[in-house]
Amino acid sequence: MKHALTTTRASDFAAWYQEVIAAADMAEESGVRGCMVIRPWGYGIWERIQRLMDDRIKAAGVQNCYFPLFIPLSYFAKEAEHVDGFAKEMAVVTHHRLIADGKGGLTPDPEAKLEEPLIVRPTSETVIGAAMARWVQSWRDLPLMVNQWANVVRWEMRTRMFLRTSEFLWQEGHTAHADRADAMKETLRALEMYREFSETVLAMPVIAGEKPEHERFPGAEATYSIEAMMQDGKALQAGTSHYLGTSFAEAAGIRFQTSEGDHAFAHTTSWGTSTRMIGGVIMTHGDDDGLRVPPAIAPFQVIIVPMLREDEGDAAILDYCASLAAELGAQSALGERVRVHLDKRPGKSAGKRWEWLKKGAPVVVEIGGRDVAAGKLAAIRRDALYRDDGKLATEFPERAPFVAGIGALLESIQTNLHAEAKARLDANIVRDIVDWDGIVHYFKTTPVPGWVEISWSRPTGAALDAVVEKVKALKLTMRNVPLDAVAASGTCPLTGEPAVERILIGRAY
RNA sequence: CGGGGAGUAGCGCAGCCCGGUAGCGCAUCUGCUUUGGGAGCAGAGGGUCGCAGGUUCGAAUCCUGUCUCCCCGACCA
Incomplete structure (x- = not known):
């Protein structure tokens, strides 16, 4: 693709x-x-x-x-x-x-x-x-x-x-x-x-x-x-x-x-x-088409791109876009007014569309003469860009229901982005490793390793230094002791001492 | 800070070895054709080659220094 x-x-x-x-x-x-x-x-x-x-x-x-x-x-x-x-x-x-x-x-x-x-x-x-x-x-x-x-x-x-x-x-x-x-x-x-x-x-x-x-x-x-x-x-x-x-x-x-x-x-x-x-x-x-900005922090949540042809039809398209922008801007999403931007710059609409998709604007709306005549619009949501066949998943809703639903749409994009990331986080924390060999094996054989959460003995001083060096050899660092982790059990894979708490280990920026 | 790579048009790159009028693709501009999913053809504009010295009749090209970026390491609340 x-x-x-x-x-x-x-x-x-x-x-x-x-x-x-x-x-x-x-x-x-x-x-x-x-x-x-x-x-x-x-x-x-x-x-x-x-x-x-x-x-x-x-x-x-x-x-x-x-x-x-x-x-x-x-x-x-x-x-x-x-x-x-x-x-x-x-x-x-x-x-x-x-x-x-x-x-x-x-x-x-x-x-x-x-x-x-x-x-x-x-x-x-x-x-x-x-x-x-x-x-x-x-x-x-x-x-x-x-x-x-x-x-x-x-x-x-x-x-x-x-x-x-x-x-x-x-x-x-x-x-x-x-x-x-x-x-x-x-x-x-x-x-x-x-x-x-x-x-x-x-x-x-x-x-x-x-x-x-x-x-x-x-x-x-x-x-x-x-x-x-x-x-x-x-x-x-x-x-x-x-x-x-x-x-x-x-x-x-x-x-x-x-x-x-x-x-x-x-x-x-x-x-x-x-x-x-x-x-x-x-x-x-982010994905392979650029950024995806969660609607809550998107400077503009909805971009309207008029498909101008530099002829006498442009005025009607721009009027339609302006009134659409005003209606959308009067709606609310995530507890605030919807932030709408009408991209009136001259230039090819396809180029402008991809510019905004790369920037990660949550929703891009395109308006051509046909939409003006039919009272419709073309909408692309950034969090679900493509259809199964690899083409852009553009939808062509009626104007009024689209406007009425913009708040819910932005909120669903926000929720969707979080759910996607949460699923990835949950799927990539391994919590059942109990020995050092298991840790080594996980990080050496997993193509894109996440983190492991282990029970450890919370060593201090020289014992801690030794443990830090040991994990560093695998390019790993101790991240944190999760507040909501389950109780520790068994022996610490890093020290062999009785474990007292759970800690996350992984590669880090 | 150590090792490696790189800096040439807005972006991506070639040219450098072997010194001799600054190149290509995309983008931009103009014209014509096209027109609902990143259009086609033709033409045009745009660069003191990161910066500073040096060598030379002549430096993007060779030499020295310096700045910045990328990768690996060290460092990183």
């Missing part, structure tokens, strides 16, 4: 991923190492994610604010584990002026060296912690819950668009609480928010769980994640939530007077999701 992309998922998944991004006009190279230009269609998807996530964040009583891009090195140095975790990937500002280098170029002015270097934030715990120290005096000031939408920079060695870029966009929530129980409750609330968001908005099923010790955020006491399975079976960590204990509060001085009159350090949390989720959407829903 002929497809819109030249690379298929089966032939070269990594190349396919890049082709989708290019073909859907989502993002492109910027000329700056590891940084991308996010184009309107990609950014429009991000704006949708922002809006729907922001609604949830605010509904939880968290307020938005904004903190500086630059963080004094001294702030950052206060939490030792945090520094160790990020020091190797830091962008540092050392000068504030340029001068001519005598060769026609510019160079930092040695006279303008900063007294204290500024780092470009890789995350904002330290600078937000400093503010929280000022804002929190009394137990009455807690909990303090803030969030910011921002860009952060991490100088990664190897970058991939949306999945791991030097600069990325995200939201980072930061909260301070009077005690451990309250902070842990917030950590898990944020995790559940991410799980629900991923499932219902991104139509991307995930497993929520706790990261093993060695995968924790630097400085955290506990890290939780949502893990999504891509179409190549690899895991993508799509959101994290951390219980930070009191170490960041101690480093920043977030101290308060309790109702009993003594002093205590706050228990803090942080949680984040980023533009990486867009990479997850691509690798969850």
Whole structure:
């Protein structure tokens, strides 16, 4: 069957991923190492994610604010584990002026060296912690819950668009609480928010769980994640939530007077999701014809393409399209007005149709003179592009019932995309392996391996290091300990010790 | 950051070894024909060959440096 992309998922998944991004006009190279230009269609998807996530964040009583891009090195140095975790990937500002280098170029002015270097934030715990120290005096000031939408920079060695870029966009929530129980409750609330968001908005099923010790955020006491399975079976960590204990509060001085009159350090949390989720959407829903955008995050849900012939009949077609767009736009889907776009650009309608299909617009409607005369239209749904015979599954409904049913149609596409991905996730987690040979056999013989969930002994220290090395030899990593896993049983295949909990293992991005 | 590959028109590529007027396909534009599923024919426009030096009468081509991308590894909350 002929497809819109030249690379298929089966032939070269990594190349396919890049082709989708290019073909859907989502993002492109910027000329700056590891940084991308996010184009309107990609950014429009991000704006949708922002809006729907922001609604949830605010509904939880968290307020938005904004903190500086630059963080004094001294702030950052206060939490030792945090520094160790990020020091190797830091962008540092050392000068504030340029001068001519005598060769026609510019160079930092040695006279303008900063007294204290500024780092470009890789995350904002330290600078937000400093503010929280000022804002929190009394137990009455807690909990303090803030969030910011921002860009952060991490100088990664190897970058991939949306999945791991030097600069990325995200939201980072930061909260301070009077005690451990309250902070842990917030950590898990944020995790559940991410799980629900991923499932219902991104139509991307995930497993929520706790990261093993060695995968924790630097400085955290506990890290939780949502893990999504891509179409190549690899895991993508799509959101994290951390219980930070009191170490960041101690480093920043977030101290308060309790109702009993003594002093205590706050228990803090942080949680984040980023533009990486867009990479997850691509690798969850994309197919060999490009992207498929879940209707909830599609910048436009319905595209109307008039089939113009540059003759006197065009005016009637455009009138018909305009009134159809208005009627569709007055309908609701997924709790919002339907987002309709009338593509009035000149050009061949076939070319425009494929452009929108590659972008993944959920529904493409084409209108020709015959439709105007008959009061009908031609509709293509992106989640079910082809008929069994390989031709486009275009339908030709009457206008009025189509308009009345658009909300239900978009909702069914949203549901359908989720169901497809959920079936794939469920089918590719193996839960009955009980020994190391079984793990090796699974990953060596399965053409597109997914994940295995095993009972393990939760080793720590050197024993954990040994286990990490052992699975690394198979290019595997421990993903998380699912919150809703069944009880552990038997012996840990990795250590031979009695198992205490269930953990997911798989290849990861 | 180590090993490998690549950068030539909007996109995909050839030309480079062996230096001598910048090529092809798709896309774009024009004309004619066509017209309900990515139309056909004819013609046209578009590139300081990633960037900076060097060698040479002459550099896309040879040399040096540098930037960016891709693959493998290391790294990756």
